[in-house]
Amino acid sequence: MTIKGMAYIAGAFEHPTRKAPDKSVAVLHAECAKGALEDAGLTFSDVDGYFCAGDAPGGVLSMVDYLGLNVRHVDGTDTGGSSYIAHVSHAAQAIASGKCNVALITMAGRPRSEGRSGVKQKQVGANVPDTPFELPFGPTAVNEYAMATMRHMYEYGTTSEQLAWVKVAASHHAQHNPNAMLRDLVTVEDVLSSTMIADPLHKLDCCVVSDGGGALVIVKPEIAKSLKRPPVRVLGAGEAPKGLLGGKTDLTYSGAVWSGPRAFEEAGVTPQDIKYASIYDSFTITVLMQLEDLGFCKKGEGGRFVADGNLISGIGKLPINTDGGGLNNNHPASRGGIVKVIEAVRQLRGEANPQVQVKNCNIALAHGTGGGLATRHGSATLIMERV
């Protein structure tokens, strides 16, 4: 079975807040759900499938109850920030096999109001098999990605200047996004002179910590055709968790080397066909490594590929993260996957901010790396088409 053409993204909504001290996480989920359903032209009573991940308070049971849903299919897959990209694929699979017709995906969180950040030690539950051999050493989001960066620099000669171009591109896009958390243009020099957090990653190599969320509505083709919004069709998807391989650890590549080819094969397209890409940008290195692993350039050439504005819409060959991405716009709940799909949908609909709208954007990709790049992460790739 393939999901190619079996489901459409009918509704997409990104919560405009970036700081929500006066709202609970559940309220943010509900507001996102309402926004995406209104965008699609559907109502809560149309929803018969619900998808959420670890940010959802109480999981699928509490959220289905809280939102007042009457569903016949649920999925609580959690692969960190990549979860919601995988959820689109899972929703398409469920629709293709008749398990539901209208799937709602929600995510939200408020790490900014709760004082969480990537320099603090990761919080994990009991009985996790790997933690006794990792937590004593002080792993955090930033020093994990920093270790992957350090090895990439060693193997391929990647430089901090090249990584800085990823942030420069994000700031170019974010200046046009009124909701972006950071809207000031930055230069390569600004990135290099920002505070060193964990060698070799500077403060401006790191994404924002923001409150907010998003939601998506995935529907079967017959329903999509009855709605008024520009139809966005799911073409293909791939998933791949990657870990430490029992000690045969290799931090120079991500799970995108597996999820990417699966998605391209199912979609029947190649990286050259992609007009716009949402590439997970928890850190600048995440973008560089994923672009290599997805096949947008050869392994080891990511540094040269991202440099000199090549990722800036209207200037470079591959416009990415035209909303400003996690580096500048939004990284709600420290899980950026759903915003990645939302901006791809905006581009395919022709509804991105005018200054960054990609011309003739007919095929787009969204890719996420969720979790720890130097320990365990989920990798999810999604390819979509404007019909």
Next chain:
Amino acid sequence: MGTTYQERSMTIPEIHPEHKEYWDAAAVGKLLVKQCDSCGEFHYYPRVLCPHCMSDKTTWVEAKGTGSIYTYSVMRRGVPYAIAFVELDEGPRMMTNIVDCDLDTVHINQRVKVVFKQSGDQDNPGPYIPCFTPVEG
């Protein structure tokens, strides 16, 4: 100048029943790894079932305690510390800290040897944890 290593309170690990020998050995300065009786491969972190072939016949082996740095990062927020992956001479790569040295001189491929640091603090001491320090010369 450099960045001098400072003692840091390490998180006390959760002790799982299958790792009792590992922590007992650490307390007397020995690093244990697992080797599979079926496929012969070493693995890390230690499991009951070999992650390379799923055999349930795995044996504790004392590692030489030497290796080289595969990658690292020095955290510059708060008390500085160097997190790293060290490639043991037996093969497996393991997460660790690089200690007892100028953290600014740490580099990839640097030769290191195991040294154990106690987790927790004076009021609540925990198991000894395998860290690594540069080998002179």
